[in-house]
Amino acid sequence: MTTRSVEVDGRTIEVPRWDKVLFPDDGLTKGDLVCYYQRIAPTMLPHVRGRLVSLQRFPNGIAEAGFFQKEAPDYFPDWMPRWSVYVHEDERHQPQVYLDTAATLVYLAAQATITPHVWLSRVPHITRPDRLIFDLDPPEGASFEVVRRAALDLRATLQQLDVPAFAMTTGSRGLHVVVPLQADAVFEETRALARAIAEHLARQFPERYTTALRREERRGRLFLDYLRNAYGQTTVAPYAVRARPGAPVATPLDWRDVQRPDMHAQRFTVRTIFRRLAQKPDPWREIDRRAVSVRSLHNALQRHGINPSPEDERR
DNA sequence: GCGGTTA
DNA sequence: TAACCGCAACGCTAT
DNA sequence: ATAGCG
Ligand SMILES: [Mn+2]
Ligand SMILES: [Mn+2]
Numbered sequence: 001m002t003t004r005s006v007e008v009d010g011r012t013i014e015v016p017r018w019d020k021v022l023f024p025d026d027g028l029t030k031g032d033l034v035c036y037y038q039r040i041a042p043t044m045l046p047h048v049r050g051r052l053v054s055l056q057r058f059p060n061g062i063a064e065a066g067f068f069q070k071e072a073p074d075y076f077p078d079w080m081p082r083w084s085v086y087v088h089e090d091e092r093h094q095p096q097v098y099l100d101t102a103a104t105l106v107y108l109a110a111q112a113t114i115t116p117h118v119w120l121s122r123v124p125h126i127t128r129p130d131r132l133i134f135d136l137d138p139p140e141g142a143s144f145e146v147v148r149r150a151a152l153d154l155r156a157t158l159q160q161l162d163v164p165a166f167a168m169t170t171g172s173r174g175l176h177v178v179v180p181l182q183a184d185a186v187f188e189e190t191r192a193l194a195r196a197i198a199e200h201l202a203r204q205f206p207e208r209y210t211t212a213l214r215r216e217e218r219r220g221r222l223f224l225d226y227l228r229n230a231y232g233q234t235t236v237a238p239y240a241v242r243a244r245p246g247a248p249v250a251t252p253l254d255w256r257d258v259q260r261p262d263m264h265a266q267r268f269t270v271r272t273i274f275r276r277l278a279q280k281p282d283p284w285r286e287i288d289r290r291a292v293s294v295r296s297l298h299n300a301l302q303r304h305g306i307n308p309s310p311e312d313e314r315r
Numbered sequence: 316g317c318g319g320t321t322a
Numbered sequence: 323t324a325a326c327c328g329c330a331a332c333g334c335t336a337t
Numbered sequence: 338a339t340a341g342c343g
Contacts, residue, residue: 070329
């Protein structure tokens with residue numbers, strides 16, 4: 001009927017309901033989504049290859065409820081890469097998909113995966129993250145300007161520590177600030193360091209930032225969210241499409257982009273991202289070459305008197 | 316989107 | 323035969 | 338114990 005096949009990496013992938021409109025406001029179809037991921041794959045893959053993925057799927061379009069899916073079902077093709085993952089809550093292992101080639105991205109899009117969310121680590125060392133992330137969203141009622149400022153403040157802090165930092169629009173409300181790591185420590189350690197950095201910045205500007213987990217205690221201040229630095233946690237993949245009107249794309253930025261007063265979380269979309277990439281290459285293309293060891297990060301924090309509180313070092 | 320379960 | 327359903331989960335805090 | 342939060 002409306003099923004069409006595409007050829008990717010020498011594989012034939014069936015795309016059911018090729019003409020199904022997934023973004024009603026924009027007229028974007030599943031075919032458009034499939035073509036997007038096929039075209040973005042060369043730029044996107046270096047950032048997501050080997051990462052386990054949580055699928056955010058919308059078979060009936062974004063006007064209907066979607067769902068998340070982590071466990072790889074038996075009906076996914078044999079060639080889709082799977083890794084056995086221990087799930088604490090279930091006290092068992094289960095197969096999950098990790099991203100590998102353009103074909104994996106295209107197959108997931110054909111399954112109406114609008115947004116892949118990825119781990120901070122990669123197969124085979126899934127307990128050792130190669131990313132440290134801060135998630136910055138505007139507090140209730142605040143403008144994006146607050147987020148932009150926070151990202152620049154956080155960058156300044158990291159710069160003082162000689163730690164590389166990269167920024168990305170999330171395509172929804174805020175920004176991610178990302179530090180590339182050499183995957184030489186487990187999540188418990190990286191989360192403690194992220195927390196120490198966040199608490200340091202919140203102490204420096206207590207009227208603007210907070211690390212309080214209790215909502216009520218935040219009182220209009222931006223929450224420096226370090227909590228995603230944990231096993232099994234996912235964040236929106238670089239160059240993923242978001243299930244929102246306009247089909248915004250989570251877009252890696254350079255710091256010049258962040259300095260622009262007109263920057264915002266949904267600045268780039270499926271319809272505009274390739275124009276941007278033609279104008280300037282992927283700002284993150286060197287991110288892995290700049291990875292720092294967690295040991296050096298720890299030492300840099302100590303030199304500056306930024307230490308994990310005793311509570312964080314207990315096991 | 317699809318497999319499994321229920322009416 | 324078709325309608326309906328499920329499909330994620332970590333670490334922490336508050337209750 | 339369970340529920341809520343990001
Ligand atoms: Mn489960
Ligand atoms: Mn966010």
